[in-house]
Amino acid sequence: MRKFILQAALVIAVALPVACVTINVYFPEAAADKAAEQFIDQVIGGSGKDAPATEQPSAPPAKPAAAMLLDFIVPDAYAQTANLKIQTPQIQAIQSRMQQRFSSTLAKAFASGAIGFGNDGKVAVRDAASVPLPERAALNAAVADENRDRDAVYREIAIANGHAEWETQIRNAFAKQWVQQAKPGWYYQDSAGAWKQK
Numbered sequence: 001m002r003k004f005i006l007q008a009a010l011v012i013a014v015a016l017p018v019a020c021v022t023i024n025v026y027f028p029e030a031a032a033d034k035a036a037e038q039f040i041d042q043v044i045g046g047s048g049k050d051a052p053a054t055e056q057p058s059a060p061p062a063k064p065a066a067a068m069l070l071d072f073i074v075p076d077a078y079a080q081t082a083n084l085k086i087q088t089p090q091i092q093a094i095q096s097r098m099q100q101r102f103s104s105t106l107a108k109a110f111a112s113g114a115i116g117f118g119n120d121g122k123v124a125v126r127d128a129a130s131v132p133l134p135e136r137a138a139l140n141a142a143v144a145d146e147n148r149d150r151d152a153v154y155r156e157i158a159i160a161n162g163h164a165e166w167e168t169q170i171r172n173a174f175a176k177q178w179v180q181q182a183k184p185g186w187y188y189q190d191s192a193g194a195w196k197q198k
Contacts, residue, residue: 027166028084032173035084035157039091040174040181043098044107084170085160094153098146105142115143116187116195121154121175122147126187126195150174 106123109115114131118124123146131139154174158167179188182198190196 027163027169029169029173031084032166032170033177035086036170036174036177037181039086039095039153040177042095044102044181084157086157088156088160090156091153091160094149094156098149098153101142101146101149105139106146109139109142110183110186113185113187113197114139116189117175117178117182119175119189119191119193121171121178122150124189 106115109131112130114125114127115123116126123143125140125143128136128139154171155164155167157170158164179198182188184198186198187195188198
């Protein structure tokens with residue numbers, strides 16, 4: 001009986017800490033910023049860098065034995081150091097449409113100040129009066145198409161990385177990067193919604 005009690009106590013002593021582990025998967029903010037920068041650079045050519053479209057994430061650093069044990073007990077313990085996947089067929093199709101739309105319509109509208117980057121990761125018409133009346137409907141349609149694609153790409157990136165709940169954080173990372181890669185003279189909204197010129 002005493003042996004049974006000791007074995008039960010040992011099992012409880014080992015199982016209790018494992019049972020109390022809370023699995024926290026942290027949003028990889030730095031990886032989201034990098035992914036947004038690469039994606040946006042391909043769409044608008046923000047900094048002139050030619051990041052390869054099929055760039056593979058670098059190999060993670062070697063983990064100590066304790067970290068490997070923690071990964072066994074708590075998967076995704078190193079999630080905050082992960083890279084985000086942005087190269088799926090769905091995401092690439094959206095990116096291609098955005099590139100084409102940007103070069104054919106939106107670049108001119110950004111340069112004229114007719115549109116700007118919203119603080120919500122979308123594009124907004126800022127000054128419709130600066131666009132000739134016959135061209136307004138086409139610009140409004142292009143902005144609506146762009147915003148649909150932006151919503152879709154934020155959702156697709158979250159899903160491609162197995163965390164649909166990250167969509168809002170991905171949107172926020174992209175909103176910040178759209179403004180950072182804006183060219184001088186382009187407009188953007190600050191956090192309060194006021195228009196500023198870069």
